[in-house]
Amino acid sequence: MENLRPILFAGLTPRRPALIAGPCSAETEEQVMAAARALAARGVRIFRAGLWKPRTKPGGFEGVGAAGLPWLARAKRETGLRIATEAATAEHVAAACAAGVDLLWIGARTTANPFAVQEIADALRGHDIPVLVKNPVSPDLELWIGALQRIRNAGIRRLGAIHRGFSTADRSLYRNTPQWSIPIELHRRLPELPLFCDPSHIGGRRELIAPLCQQAMDLGFDGLIVEAHCSPDEAWSDRAQQITPEALDEILRRLVIRRTTATTESLDELRREIDECDDELLELLARRMRISRRIGQYKREHSMPVLQTLRYDELLARRAAEAEKLGMDGAFMRAVLQAIHEESVRQQMEVLGE
Structure with missing residues (x-):
């Protein structure tokens, strides 16, 4: 899987990582636009929002679905942001690409299912769109690499990975334990692959996002994907792990980006x-x-x-x-x-x- 690192985001400053940010879920058009404007004003370039949100148990908010695509398109049109959302089925891929979505990611539960990943890969054939693949729920590096290979085999060259931690039965400080050794090994085996950290899903609590962002930068990650909502405590999904655009800006200002060009x-x-x-x-x-x-x-x-x-x-x-x-x-x-x-x-x- 050589030559996988594309230039996904040009013009980054040395003091700021590549960043994807936005609410966990698109809830209303007003909420999407408020978040997009606030994040664009703080230098965010790629806006994320989940549209299809099946939960662990039925009965909760499971996303607005394709009805939210025009909201993302409006955010793109009015703010200049590129837009990103999760795709879990072939139908999601088709709808998102038709609506002008700029980037897709594949979620952890989907990555864990090779049948689902292959269906998405088949739907992606012929599309020139960046795709980021989250690690599977379990700490299975080969399964993660297999999902990346399936997407690459479909002709997708602008490909990257997202580390969002791993589920465990043990009680932990984190919602999903980082097990940093696994993304580190992924980077060793696929050094050209851009690697993003998802501190929101690893931490599960907003107070953990800042230290997790710094750890990711210290380990040489290329970027971050962070859940940011204008009113996190009123969010319709995963409210505890979302932060305000202002809090995100403060975290980014305090990040220490290690010099990669220093002599050894x-x-x-x-x-x-x-x-x-x-x-x-x-x-x-x-x-x-x-x-x-x-x-x-x-x-x-x-x-x-x-x-x-x-x-x-x-x-x-x-x-x-x-x-x-x-x-x-x-x-x-x-x-x-x-x-x-x-x-x-x-x-x-x-x-x-x-």
Whole structure:
């Protein structure tokens, strides 16, 4: 999937990321126009609003549908903004393209369904329109890449991705946990793909939007897609995660955009130190695995099972606590130890099978 990075937005200043902003849902023509005018006055160039909004459970506001397309067209005509909306079916694609929508995005639930993505891809054939693909609900990188490939195979070249976090059963600070490692890996594998962050859906609460925007910029994201409503507390959908145009402007003014053109020569010595640490880690891990094999030999000779659950639980708890005392995250240390344990078990199973 080479050469995927188009110039979606020209003329950006070094201190401002590419930005898509607007209300979660188009509610009324007056609401759309008020938001569009307020955002255009603050330098936003692409206006977003959802038209088709099926909710997790029926009974709530599920969008105005195609009736809102003339409202977006008016906003485009009167403010000069480009307009964007979500498409979840082939019919949405056809209606949006006919109405002059400038950009489409594919939502997380749709991305999770290859059948739905393929239907959208087929509907996009012959259209020259930028398309952004949100990550699937579950943390499945291959599913995300597969959706991007389907859209690209339909002839769409102005293609990008949106990171909106992942659903989890665990209680979390966030509505959708960021799991930054997944979009980072997407960027590593598809470096030419523009990558946007959706802090509204990750955070789920407006007070989290500013720090999430800064984290995205620190990680090298290309842009942001933010839900902004003139009266967020009166919004018909997802009111807690929307901010006012004024609040968005303040967040953007405070954003720190790291210099990407700075020389890295001064980092060479530090990087050499990192390389030395990595070499030492590899040596220690290899030594640990050799000990694991010796343990496996002992267990084979004495007919002992490989797994010792109580010791493993005690090890995880103790090491996580020690890591926190050393300034590291306990969950990170648990993940490292779990990976090491899996390899140790594999080594021991190999010895038992000899």
